[in-house]
Amino acid sequence: MTVVASIPAFVDMSPLHPAGPVANHINDVFWPLFWVSVVVTTAVSLTILYSAVRFRRKADDEEPVQTHGNNKLELGWTVVPFLILISLFILTAANMRVIASTPSNSMQVKVTGERFAWVFDYGVKKSNGKELTTVKDFYVPVGKPVALQVVSIDVNHSLFMPNIDGQINAIPGQTNHIWFQIDRPGDYTGQCTELCGDGHWVMDLTVHAMSPSDFDAWLAKQTGNSSASAALSGAGGQ
Amino acid sequence: MAVMEAPLPQARHAVRWDKNRGLMSWLTTVDHKKIGIMYLYTTFFFFVVGGIMALLVRVQLAEPKNHFLTEAQYNQVFTMHGTTMIFLWVIPVLAGFGNYVVPLMIGARDMAFPRINALSFWLIPLGGLVMYSGFLFGGTGSAGWTGYVPLTEKAYSPQVGQDLWILGLHLLGISSMLGGINFLATIHNMRAKGMTWFRLPLFVWSVEVTAALVVLASPFLAGALLMVLLDRQAGAAFFAVNHGGNALLYQLMFWFYSHPAVYIMILPAFGIVSEVIPVFARKPIFGYRAMAYSMAVIAVLGFIVFVHHMFTTGLPLPVQTFFSATSMIIGVPTGVKILNWTATLWGGSIRYDTPMLFAVGFLLMFLIGGVDGVYVGSLAVDYALHGTYWVVSHIHYVLFGGSVMGVFSGVYYWFPKMSGRFLNEKLGKLHFWIMLIGLNLAFMPMHILGMLGMPRRIASYNDNRGWGDLNSISTFGAFMIAISVAIFLINFFVSLRSPKNAPDDPWEGNTLEWATTSPPPQHNFDVVPEVRSTRPVRDMRRAARPVGV
Numbered sequence A: 001m002t003v004v005a006s007i008p009a010f011v012d013m014s015p016l017h018p019a020g021p022v023a024n025h026i027n028d029v030f031w032p033l034f035w036v037s038v039v040v041t042t043a044v045s046l047t048i049l050y051s052a053v054r055f056r057r058k059a060d061d062e063e064p065v066q067t068h069g070n071n072k073l074e075l076g077w078t079v080v081p082f083l084i085l086i087s088l089f090i091l092t093a094a095n096m097r098v099i100a101s102t103p104s105n106s107m108q109v110k111v112t113g114e115r116f117a118w119v120f121d122y123g124v125k126k127s128n129g130k131e132l133t134t135v136k137d138f139y140v141p142v143g144k145p146v147a148l149q150v151v152s153i154d155v156n157h158s159l160f161m162p163n164i165d166g167q168i169n170a171i172p173g174q175t176n177h178i179w180f181q182i183d184r185p186g187d188y189t190g191q192c193t194e195l196c197g198d199g200h201w202v203m204d205l206t207v208h209a210m211s212p213s214d215f216d217a218w219l220a221k222q223t224g225n226s227s228a229s230a231a232l233s234g235a236g237g238q
Numbered sequence B: 001m002a003v004m005e006a007p008l009p010q011a012r013h014a015v016r017w018d019k020n021r022g023l024m025s026w027l028t029t030v031d032h033k034k035i036g037i038m039y040l041y042t043t044f045f046f047f048v049v050g051g052i053m054a055l056l057v058r059v060q061l062a063e064p065k066n067h068f069l070t071e072a073q074y075n076q077v078f079t080m081h082g083t084t085m086i087f088l089w090v091i092p093v094l095a096g097f098g099n100y101v102v103p104l105m106i107g108a109r110d111m112a113f114p115r116i117n118a119l120s121f122w123l124i125p126l127g128g129l130v131m132y133s134g135f136l137f138g139g140t141g142s143a144g145w146t147g148y149v150p151l152t153e154k155a156y157s158p159q160v161g162q163d164l165w166i167l168g169l170h171l172l173g174i175s176s177m178l179g180g181i182n183f184l185a186t187i188h189n190m191r192a193k194g195m196t197w198f199r200l201p202l203f204v205w206s207v208e209v210t211a212a213l214v215v216l217a218s219p220f221l222a223g224a225l226l227m228v229l230l231d232r233q234a235g236a237a238f239f240a241v242n243h244g245g246n247a248l249l250y251q252l253m254f255w256f257y258s259h260p261a262v263y264i265m266i267l268p269a270f271g272i273v274s275e276v277i278p279v280f281a282r283k284p285i286f287g288y289r290a291m292a293y294s295m296a297v298i299a300v301l302g303f304i305v306f307v308h309h310m311f312t313t314g315l316p317l318p319v320q321t322f323f324s325a326t327s328m329i330i331g332v333p334t335g336v337k338i339l340n341w342t343a344t345l346w347g348g349s350i351r352y353d354t355p356m357l358f359a360v361g362f363l364l365m366f367l368i369g370g371v372d373g374v375y376v377g378s379l380a381v382d383y384a385l386h387g388t389y390w391v392v393s394h395i396h397y398v399l400f401g402g403s404v405m406g407v408f409s410g411v412y413y414w415f416p417k418m419s420g421r422f423l424n425e426k427l428g429k430l431h432f433w434i435m436l437i438g439l440n441l442a443f444m445p446m447h448i449l450g451m452l453g454m455p456r457r458i459a460s461y462n463d464n465r466g467w468g469d470l471n472s473i474s475t476f477g478a479f480m481i482a483i484s485v486a487i488f489l490i491n492f493f494v495s496l497r498s499p500k501n502a503p504d505d506p507w508e509g510n511t512l513e514w515a516t517t518s519p520p521p522q523h524n525f526d527v528v529p530e531v532r533s534t535r536p537v538r539d540m541r542r543a544a545r546p547v548g549v
Helices: A021-054 A071-099 A212-223 B007-018 B023-027 B032-061 B071-105 B114-137 B160-189 B202-233 B247-281 B288-304 B306-310 B317-329 B331-345 B354-377 B379-385 B389-419 B425-451 B468-497 B536-544
Strands: A107-114 A117-125 A131-135 A137-141 A146-152 A157-161 A166-170 A176-180 A186-192 A204-210
Touching: A021 A071, A021 A166, A021 A176, A021 B331, A021 B354, A021 B379, A071 B317, A071 B331, A071 B379, A107 A137, A107 A157, A107 A166, A117 A137, A117 A212, A131 A137, A131 A212, A137 A212, A146 A157, A146 A166, A157 A204, A166 A176, A166 B379, A204 A212, B023 B032, B032 B071, B032 B114, B032 B389, B032 B468, B071 B114, B071 B160, B071 B202, B071 B247, B071 B389, B114 B160, B160 B202, B202 B247, B202 B288, B247 B288, B247 B306, B247 B331, B247 B354, B247 B389, B288 B317, B288 B331, B306 B317, B317 B331, B317 B354, B317 B379, B331 B354, B354 B379, B354 B389, B354 B425, B389 B425, B389 B468, B425 B468
Parallel strands: A107 A146, A137 A204
Antiparallel strands: A107 A117, A117 A131, A146 A176, A157 A166, A157 A186, A186 A204
């Protein structure tokens, strides 16, 4: 297939600009963690700096009071970080319930990492009887969960689609699973994040999120079959 | 009686001990102090080499679509940067301090096994040379310091340099393990009278815990590397999936070593800072027992957090969740340490010689490295930040902001003991400030690059990603670090030629190394003092003064 796409002037690969529910849940953990860490780092840094400056030695200073410790204080600053960290863990675990639960009506796509490209297999046949596959460009409908089976035929790769679902490794000999859904039409860029050789840095991909009708039209054109979308596994839920 | 003729060999012994000058005395020495100094020279050499590798990386990444290095060169250079800084710099430089300082601190004559100690040292330059010799044979290892299979299998990394990388790492692993056993034997058996476990200096505690980690964890790295070598050279198929092998197995074995190894790389720096801060604040360490216990807890927990490096490998959710929980909890003992160091400053009478500047710099920078690690311990957030520059930033705040600042604190602190001379304070302060600013310029932008989705280990990037400016700043910071290191080296060589001006106890120290001369005699102590507290040398100073002063 040939889509002559012009190279966009700016590609936003920030995982903090989510385009769907999985990425949203990642952000639901990131931002509380961010603010907690900003407050903690600032408070502790200021305490260190204050102590470091306030208690400078003056000329002829006597030996200061020899404090060896304070069990209550130390217990306090064991328990408080523990509670903060456990809260952050609970927040993580709660969001993982969604991130790790693939909806049953997902469209199934097999993704193969190979040096140095991503191949997407949609599980439908073209008019010539071959499987419909695309390389580096990945076409999905918006508003529809997509479940990926991720494999590799050579070395380890990592399918990193930061705006969409974070990432999952492609490891030879095993099939990894991840799902996502995109809520806004548009193009999203991903890239391999596991060193895979000289071409590692060019192993990127573009996810084209289309409206369901555009996607059906694209699929029909690719397969020569106007009802191809019904043949997609998981199509029943649309 | 003929048996009583024994004095002759003893006398010969004494003569040999006096021969402690000249090149041969260094090449053949089994004295822990000379070995310690050779550790420091060797590792600083590799620090400079690894730093040059880092500068090459930073020049390549300074702007998008740069062609300064080819992709193949880039992969070799960043692999050698990481491998050098971890296995030829941070781990052995801390072992070098351990070598020099531990026997002195516990009032021992030498390490328990002096010859093994010499062997541990000589394996380091050998391992480094083997690893770097790859450049002569068509390229070094190029699969990153983690050396994941299948990329390191022969089909994907055919160059002999990858085998040399494995062999070099093996030699360094043997060095580490021998050193670890030696430290354990020394600390367990050779403490001065009265030096109980809870009068042990915290630096010795840190070396004890580190040595235990080394001995328990390193065999797993050795095993994993041996399996890769057998796959490459002997047709084995431990990791070859088409022949019944398992590629993920390598990562499990590698990280079972390499997460504890992170603590091997930072605990002795904790130890150094725990010695420096009380001396320069003129107060005892706040919560001595908590500081000792927290290191032990970190060591134990350190073995059950390693899967957080593998959150994206498709392991079952319950496994990932367990390791996410442990990874969060290991932040607790680390937090306790930071707050106890801060409490040691509080109410103190702090003098800011260079060792103390680096110690306070360590506190502030390691705090950042500790906090930004929590992000990647959180399973959900790790999916977004794994494999990005966030991780690069995190490891550098821990290992540079933490370990390297700790190392320099130790260098300025113990240089008078080792050489009988002070390092120049003005140059030392200049070194500190340029390094502190440089490291933040180099590594803080990497946090933002991680949040912008820049993957690590990429040889270049397109100009439409918006990563160019931050990378330029980072490169600028890296060159500031290089300048600060150059200032240090000038300071070092100039100070070494200046007259001996350091007294035995220049900082009003607490621990036994300050009870002997600077530098110490070959036998360390004429009389080993009896230890009655965690601060024996302070006790001696007070005993020597009139009451009330």
